[in-house]
Amino acid sequence: MASITLKSFIGLRQSSLENHHSTITLPSKPLQYLRHNIIASKSSPKITGRNLRVAVIGGGPAGGAAAETLAKGGVETILIERKMDNAKPCGGAIPLCMVGEFDLPLDIIDRRVTKMKMISPSNVAVDIGRTLKPHEYIGMVRREVLDAYLRDRARDAGATIVNGLFVKMDKPFDKYAPYVIHYNAYDGKAGSTGTKMTMEVDAIIGADGANSRVAKSIDAGDYEYAIAFQERIKIPDDKMVYYENLAEMYVGDDVSPDFYGWVFPKCDHVAVGTGTVTHKPDIKKFQLATRLRARDKIQGGKIIRVEAHPIPEHPRPRRLSNRVALVGDAAGYVTKCSGEGIYFAAKSGRMCAEAIVAGSENGTRMVDESDLRNYLQKWDKTYWPTYKVLDILQKVFYRSNPAREAFVEMCADEYVQKMTFDSYLYKTVVPGNPLDDLKLAVNTIGSLVRANALRNEMAKI
Amino acid sequence: MTSSMAFFSSTTPTNLPSFSPSSKTHFPINPLLSLKPQRQVFGSVRATENGSGAAVVVEEKKDSTEEGNGAPVKADVAELGAKFEDPKWVSGTWDLKQFQKDGATDWDAVIDAEVKRRKWLEDNPESSNNDFPVVFDTSIIPWWAWMKRFHLPEAELLNGRAAMVGFFMAYFVDSLTGVGLVDQMGNFFCKTLLFVAVAGVLLIRKNEDIDNLKKLIDETTFYDKQWQATWQDEKKE
Numbered sequence: 001m002a003s004i005t006l007k008s009f010i011g012l013r014q015s016s017l018e019n020h021h022s023t024i025t026l027p028s029k030p031l032q033y034l035r036h037n038i039i040a041s042k043s044s045p046k047i048t049g050r051n052l053r054v055a056v057i058g059g060g061p062a063g064g065a066a067a068e069t070l071a072k073g074g075v076e077t078i079l080i081e082r083k084m085d086n087a088k089p090c091g092g093a094i095p096l097c098m099v100g101e102f103d104l105p106l107d108i109i110d111r112r113v114t115k116m117k118m119i120s121p122s123n124v125a126v127d128i129g130r131t132l133k134p135h136e137y138i139g140m141v142r143r144e145v146l147d148a149y150l151r152d153r154a155r156d157a158g159a160t161i162v163n164g165l166f167v168k169m170d171k172p173f174d175k176y177a178p179y180v181i182h183y184n185a186y187d188g189k190a191g192s193t194g195t196k197m198t199m200e201v202d203a204i205i206g207a208d209g210a211n212s213r214v215a216k217s218i219d220a221g222d223y224e225y226a227i228a229f230q231e232r233i234k235i236p237d238d239k240m241v242y243y244e245n246l247a248e249m250y251v252g253d254d255v256s257p258d259f260y261g262w263v264f265p266k267c268d269h270v271a272v273g274t275g276t277v278t279h280k281p282d283i284k285k286f287q288l289a290t291r292l293r294a295r296d297k298i299q300g301g302k303i304i305r306v307e308a309h310p311i312p313e314h315p316r317p318r319r320l321s322n323r324v325a326l327v328g329d330a331a332g333y334v335t336k337c338s339g340e341g342i343y344f345a346a347k348s349g350r351m352c353a354e355a356i357v358a359g360s361e362n363g364t365r366m367v368d369e370s371d372l373r374n375y376l377q378k379w380d381k382t383y384w385p386t387y388k389v390l391d392i393l394q395k396v397f398y399r400s401n402p403a404r405e406a407f408v409e410m411c412a413d414e415y416v417q418k419m420t421f422d423s424y425l426y427k428t429v430v431p432g433n434p435l436d437d438l439k440l441a442v443n444t445i446g447s448l449v450r451a452n453a454l455r456n457e458m459a460k461i
Numbered sequence: 462m463t464s465s466m467a468f469f470s471s472t473t474p475t476n477l478p479s480f481s482p483s484s485k486t487h488f489p490i491n492p493l494l495s496l497k498p499q500r501q502v503f504g505s506v507r508a509t510e511n512g513s514g515a516a517v518v519v520e521e522k523k524d525s526t527e528e529g530n531g532a533p534v535k536a537d538v539a540e541l542g543a544k545f546e547d548p549k550w551v552s553g554t555w556d557l558k559q560f561q562k563d564g565a566t567d568w569d570a571v572i573d574a575e576v577k578r579r580k581w582l583e584d585n586p587e588s589s590n591n592d593f594p595v596v597f598d599t600s601i602i603p604w605w606a607w608m609k610r611f612h613l614p615e616a617e618l619l620n621g622r623a624a625m626v627g628f629f630m631a632y633f634v635d636s637l638t639g640v641g642l643v644d645q646m647g648n649f650f651c652k653t654l655l656f657v658a659v660a661g662v663l664l665i666r667k668n669e670d671i672d673n674l675k676k677l678i679d680e681t682t683f684y685d686k687q688w689q690a691t692w693q694d695e696k697k698e
Contacts, residue, residue, distance in 0.1 A: 122582045123595045221690075242591070254586040295588040317690035336684075376691060384688065391684045401583065409598060450599045453611040457576040458583070 044366040045176060047202075051076045051363035054356060055181050055201040056159075056349075057166045058208030060088070060143075061342050062328025064150025065102065066205050066349030071157035073357030074364075078199065079154060080183055082165040088143040089230060089307030091264055091271070091339070093247075096136055096425040098343045102350075108145055110267040112137035113247045119293065120408035121252035121401045128411050131418040136425055138247070141342075142267060150346070163187060164194060169204065169217050171322070176366050178202055179323065203323040203367055205352055207345070210310045212330035221317035223332045225310040226259060228339065229283045230273025231291075232266065235301035242297060243270055250274075251404040254289040258398055259339070261290035263297070269304060275339065277313060311339050325372045327352050333379075335387055337394040343427065344383070351375050385429040402451030409447045415440055545581050549574060554597040568606035575599070623662045630658065 052075045056067045059081025067079040093113070098104065114137050115129040155161050163186045170180040179201050184194030206214025210225065235243075243265040255261035261274035272294060274286045291298070312332035319331045327333070328345030335344070352375040357363070359371025397407035410416050415436050422430050431437075549559045555574055560567045575597070589595075631642050634651065645651040665671055 119589045121586075122579050122597075123587060123589045124597060125589055125594050223687075250589070252586065253583070289586055292586060293589055296590045297588075314684060314687040315691065317687075319691040380688065387688070388684065395680065401579075405579075405599075409600070412598070446600070446604075449611075450602075450607060453607065454572070454576050454579060454599070456611075457572070458580045461576065461580050 044368055046365050047363075052203070052356070052360045052365070052367065053078070053178070053201045054203045054205060054353075055080065055179075055199065056205045056207055057181075057214050058206065058212075058328070058330065059084070059151050059161070060147050060207060060209060060328065060345060061150055062330070062345035062349035063205070063207035064147060064154050064349070065346040066207060066327060066353040067154035067159040067161075068150065068157050069350050069353035070356060071154060071159040073353065074362040075353075075357060075360065076363065077154070077159035078162055078201070079151065079159050080162050080164050080166050080181075081151065082163070082186070084148070084151075084163055085144060086147070088147070089228075089309045090143045090342070091228075091230075091262070091273075092140050092143060092266065092342075093264065093340065094139045094141055094146075094342050095340075095427060096139070097427055098346065099139060102150075102346060104139075104146075104149070108141055108149055109139040110142060111140040111245060111265050113140060113245050113265065114138075115246040117246060117248045118408050118411050119248065119250045120405045121254070122405065123293075124405070124408055126408050126412045128417045128420070131414055132421060136421070137245070138425070140247075140265060146342075164197070166208065166213055167196075169214070169324070175368070176202075179204055203356060203372070204325075205349070205356075206324060206326040206330045207328050207349055208330055210312055210329045212326065214324060215316060215326055215330050218321035218324050218326075219318065220321070220326060223316050224277060224313040226275045226277040226313060226339070227280050227283055227308060228259075228273060228275035228311050229287050229308045230271050230306075231287065231303050232269050232271050232305040232307070233298055233301040234269040234304050235298050239297060239300065240265075240268075240270070248294065248297075250290055250293050251398070251407065252289075252293075253401050254286070255293060256286050256290075258394075260398075261286065261293065263294050270298065270301075272298065275311065283308075311341065320369065320372050320376055322369050323367060323372065325352050325375060333383075335390045337390040337398070338424070340424075347383075348375075348379055351379055383427070386423070386427060389423070389429055396448075400455070402455040403448060405451040405454075406444070406447035409451075410440075410444055413440070413443065544587055545578055545585075547574065547578070550578065553593060553595040557601075568602050569610060571602055572606070572610060619662055619666070623659060626658050626662065627655075630654070 054070050054075050054077055056063045056070070056077060056079045059067075059079050063079055063081065067077050070077040094104075094109075099106070099109070114132055115127060117125055117127055119125045151161055162183070164183040165186070167182045167184060169182070172179055180198055181201060181204065182196065182198050185197045186192060186194040204214060206212050206218075208214055212220075215221075243263065245265070247265060248263040250261040250263075252261075256274045256276050257279050258277050259275040262272070264271045264273075272287075272291055274283070274290045276283060276286060279286075312329055312334045313336065315332035316326065316330075319326045327348040329341055331348060333344040333348050334341040352372070355371055355375035355378070356367055359365070359367045359374065397403050411420075415432075419430065419432055422428075549556055555571055557566050557571070560570050560574075562570070631645065634645055635641060640648070640651075646655075664674060
């Protein structure tokens with residue numbers, strides 16, 4: 001390939017020109033970190049008389065996991081959550097590894113999905129899940145149950161859980177001066193505006209989701225987001241049997257131009273939804289199309305709830321500023337292609353907390369920005385391949401109807417199923433057998449060529 | 462705080478139909494026209510969820526007892542087109558026995574039939590049904606049928622272009638420098654020119670391809686840049 005000179009990337013904020021050569025990152029190589037020396041803050045002062053104080057804003061999976069790890073590490077933690085019984089709209093799928101890594105009790109999981117059906121624009125339906133072992137599944141959870149469990153565990157570890165709404169933060173003027181956070185404490189009283197409170201903390205973890213106020217306070221920048229729209233439908237019991245442990249994915253221009261429509265089984269009903277980044281005003285039209293495609297299987301159903309929420313498409317330009325770090329949806333850690341965010345939220349919360357605990361030597365020293373950068377570096381290094389691969393998949397296979405037809409055709413192949421599930425359930429990009437990979441590449445190209453050829457013929461009609 | 466995310470106001474007149482428990486009626490894709498608004502009964506609309514604006518929850522209670530889905534829907538069935546039907550489309554795939562011509566399968570006809578089916582479905586999306594699964598796989602059509610129909614005409618076109626460019630470039634270079642065709646092939650610069658010409662013919666087939674290629678190159682690295690953005694801060698400090 002002829003050499004490509006990339007324009008030097010100014011960054012996604014207005015900043016002055018820097019003399020910075022962007023390395024051309026190939027998909028298989030991890031990100032190159034340019035001459036970044038991490039100096040553990042051995043030079044930060046020891047704190048006398050108290051432990052390090054950290055505020056975690058937001059009590060979802062990211063906040064709960066972070067607060068628990070901090071509290072266990074000896075840091076004085078306060079978790080501020082605005083609505084304790086929040087039943088968040090969400091797909092609700094968690095990979096198998098999350099159950100093990102976060103010691104989740106099995107009764108949190110409402111359903112174990114072991115089969116998936118992918119349905120192409122021309123209704124070719126492919127069953128995937130043949131390669132799953134008996135103990136492998138995708139867990140479907142209710143967010144209110146999961147979030148509450150993680151918060152309770154954080155409280156049991158020693159964190160203080162406060163029902164309140166974060167308003168703003170005062171940034172410190174000195175290097176080791178504390179941040180002052182302002183929040184409205186609700187104290188369990190619904191409907192009131194709460195009492196204004198302030199608190200001094202040494203570091204802040206922003207886990208307050210896609211509309212993060214912490215992110216706004218540190219000028220983290222914006223991200224593109226998809227809108228996910230979903231209707232919860234209670235279908236008759238005989239139809240529910242079909243969805244006992246099966247989830248469906250519908251692809252097509254009618255359902256979404258850049259995402260997919262789904263039918264996910266929940267505790268006693270199904271969630272039918274779709275999403276889009278580029279055509280948000282048409283979301284209702286896409287939802288109707290999704291319901292039409294699933295019509296025969298959800299006939300007789302009653303809509304019990306309608307909900308929507310944003311899904312970040314990529315991380316914010318700035319995920320960290322001084323001693324404030326963002327995790328979870330606030331940082332934008334949702335994968336492309338599948339739109340998965342719960343596991344990454346919890347994991348990033350934990351990783352950030354671990355970095356703070358390590359940098360502060362279990363709460364005895366002050367932390368500074370370099371300690372928090374450790375978390376970013378570890379995160380990027382561990383999960384970059386996963387994110388990049390899913391990005392490539394989305395770019396290649398969600399492009400157009402022919403690409404989606406090819407995608408569904410490819411999913412019929414057992415090797416593809418095994419690779420997909422292994423990487424989804426365990427969150428590692430497994431290299432796989434090179435010969436099989438080659439065969440897969442050839443088959444993929446073949447499928448794409450055939451589907452595109454058919455599409456060109458369609459244009460002639 | 463709620464402003465940017467409040468997409469769905471709680472008074473959205475969404476006419477979400479409850480599904481008819483009767484036999485398979487074909488709902489139009491846009492039922493908003495046929496269902497009258499007064500059939501919907503909006504239950505309590507919870508606005509408290511709007512705390513920080515992300516999710517709007519509208520609880521709806523459907524009155525499916527009174528004025529069921531009888532009369533209006535029956536009228537719609539007549540309006541709506543039928544499902545995709547074709548005598549050669551049997552059990553979710555093309556019946557190759559019906560495509561015989563002179564004793565062998567007429568693959569071109571199979572391709573044409575599939576093209577028509579996909580075009581139909583794009584214009585009239587259908588519900589996917591478990592009792593009538595679609596199992597057609599385009600790979601049953603042999604590779605040479607695809608080659609003959611799609612690759613060869615394009616290949617002829619491209620080779621023709623390459624031949625024309627090659628002939629005139631060879632003549633042009635010869636007239637300017639006096640170096641004949643055989644000697645040109647020995648020269649490094651000429652070999653490079655040849656490579657560029659071939660690549661150009663292959664990659665740029667329509668005028669739009671130049672822009673498309675540039676966009677493609679940007680696209681491959683855009684996601685990486687979004688991820689690296691947070692590290693640029695650190696470099697400045």
